[in-house]
Amino acid sequence: MISKILKDTPHNELKGVKITFINMPLRESAAPNTPPEGPAILAAIIRRYGGDPYLLDLNGYRIKDKLAEESCLTHGRQLNYKEAEDLIAKHLDNVGDQDVFAFSGIITTLKWQEEIAKIVKKLQPDCFLVSGNGLATEIKRGLFTWIPELDGIARSEGDGIIFDICNDGKLIREKGISKAINSTKLSSAHIGELEGKHRFVYEGFRPSNLDDIPYAALDLLESDPYGYNLLEDYINVPVWGLGANNSSAAPFTMKRSLTTVSSRGCPYACAFCYRGAQGERNYGMRGAEHIATQIKGYVDKYDLDFIGFPDDNFAVDKRRLDKMVPVFKEFGVDHIRWGTHTRMDEADERAYKMAESGCIYIGFGAESADKHTLTQMQKGGFILRNGLVPTKVNGNTYNFPKTMMTAVETCADAGIHGNCTWIMAYPGEALQHLKTSVAFILWQQQFWTKGYLHGTPDYQRLKDAVNSKMFVATAYPGTAMWRVVRKDLKKHFDIEYDNLGDPICDDNFHRYVLELDDATKTLNGKNGEPVNFGDMPMDQFLQARDYVNNDEIENILDM
Structure with a gap:
């Protein structure tokens, strides 16, 4: 349906619409390395159809000053609210009044959205203010209670509803809400009055053909309101590896990198995961030619040496992987190094096809190596179907899923570094279950360093390239885990x-x-x-967490 909308819409459908996207800050301790592709794609759609989009990326700033130093923020601090207000005010001085302000942010950005909403309505009281992405998708209409300044929320994917958002916003700003309602030209997203204000709820829908959507308008990040090239900062921070500080680890480095998503949605249903803003379980992907064209364009324009595809699950369709090999060669991008995410049970013959087209990194959401915990997470069906392998680590025997061991070994044979991420304290996980995950991490270290002399630079580089960080299991609204706890x-x-x-x-x-x-x-x-939320007593949990935070996970095996 969205593909038909994009093809049938007049080229000047959004002429005169002025919209500013604001991307909200994420974890301050990590240097930003993933440009906001979602709002940048919507900006590209708006520009294609005659509108004037702008993108303010509050997440892109890390200021290195005395305050950051005192707060032990190695990568620098985020903007404070006053600095963010000054940035928005400068933007409005540069480009004039806006019809629409659109927020983009996951559920962790609530506080920022609350504060920025106040600032936007202070500076532009008549604008149409909408929040989209993960926060709006998960909290739904309740977000109007927490952020009363909002006029609308946009749930799920925005490609098909951005036209309605722009047209509603422009109509209301030109005529006022009463005349806009009487005109009968407002979209069906108008739900009437809620808590004393007319509100809009836009239900997004996924594109039927992702190749019909334009590439992200990342050029909007090349000059902020003060003329600063924020995109260069993103390019200079590695997508993955120790320098990224994002639970990834790799034995290689990169100097200039960018990211782009090649697929949306995930056909699986892990209990801790919420994917409502990315197509949920409705999986769709871009074609090999579309990806190759983008890679070539990015590399030629920005002089990149690595491309990251932070998909939820890149390797679902074997046919695309088969096609990527000749297509990437045809486009002359098969020498460009790239990486992505996929499942460990998909690291079979597919890994060799991926490597042949340039892949050197795969991030696996292993989360646990224990049969019991994997079953609780609803990950057991695929990961456990090949059985368990008794394996000795530090003198004790642990039962590891064969699928997980094979994934690591296959990737290594193909020339790909496989990185695993982990979750601890999942509901039902006791200490003995956590120990199995820790032992698997140590097994990986032994696997990758085999044949290297302990204490040498190469040994340490390969050992450090095995991720030993762990997230704490967190219950997000809308997930199966939420219902359990x-x-x-x-x-x-x-x-x-x-x-x-x-x-x-x-x-x-x-x-x-x-x-x-x-x-x-x-x-x-x-x-x-x-x-x-796990089954460990609190003293055990806190001790184990200290070992993880201090990079001493091997001590967990002695608890």
Whole structure:
């Protein structure tokens, strides 16, 4: 349907529309390395159809000053609210009044969206203000309670609804809300008055053909309101590897890199994962030619030596991988190094095809190496179907999924570095289950360093290239895990539910979502107590967490 909309829409459909996207800050401790492709794609669509889009990326700034140094922020600090307001004000001085302001941010950005909404409405009281992406998709209409300045929310993917958002915003700004309603030209997203204000809820839908969508307008990041090239900062931060500080690890380096998503959605249903803003389980992908054209364009324009595809699951369709080999050679990009994410059970003969077309890195969401925990996570069906392999690590025997071991070995044979990410304290996980994951990490270190002399630079480089960081299991609204820990959420956060089973957007739920600002931290409950959703006693959990944070995970095996 979206493909038909894009093809049938007049080229000047959005002429005169002025819209500013604002991308919200993410984890401050990590240097930003993934430009905001989602809003940049929407900006490209708007520009294609005659509109004037702008993109302010608040996440792109890391300021290295005395305050950052005092806060031990190695990569620099984010903008403060006053600096963000000055940036937006300067932007408006440069380009004039806007019809629409559109926020983009995941659920961890609630506090920022609350503050920036106040700033935007202070500077542009008559603009049409919409929030999209993960936060709006997960919280739904309750977001109007927390951010009353909002006129609308946009759930799921925005490609098909951006026309309605722009046209509604322009009509309301020109005529006022009453005359706009009476004109009968507003979209069906108008739901009437809610909490004393007319509101809009846009239900996004996924593109039927991703190749019909234009490439992201990353050029909008080449000059911020002060003339600063923010895109260069992204390019100079590695996508993956130790320098990225994002739970990835790799034995190689990159100097100039960019990212682009080649597929949307994921056909699987891991219990901890929420993908509502990316097509959910409805998987769709771009063609090999479309990707190759983009790679060539990026490399030629920005002099890149690495491309990252941070897809949820890159290797679902074998046919695309088969086609990529000749297509990448035809376009002259098969020598460009690239990496992506996929499942460990998909690292079979597909890994060799990926390597032949330039892949040198695959990130696996292993999350656990223990049979019990994998089953609780709803990951067991594919990962456990090849059975378990008793394996000795540090004198003790652990049962590892054969699929996981084979994935690491196959990638190594193909010339690809396989990196695993991990989750600890998942519901049902006890200490003995966590130990299996830790042992698998140590097995990987032994595998990659085999044949190298302990203490040599090469040995240390390969050992460091095995990720040993772990996320703490966190319950996000809309996930299967959320339903499992409802009693814990009530106990620690006083979260209540409506008759449909959705959390009520009151002060308690609000405090919980604000607590989700950093996926690497341990949550604190209503009384400041640490929260552990797993089956480990709190003292065990905190001790294990200290070992993880201090890069001493081997000590967990002695607990």
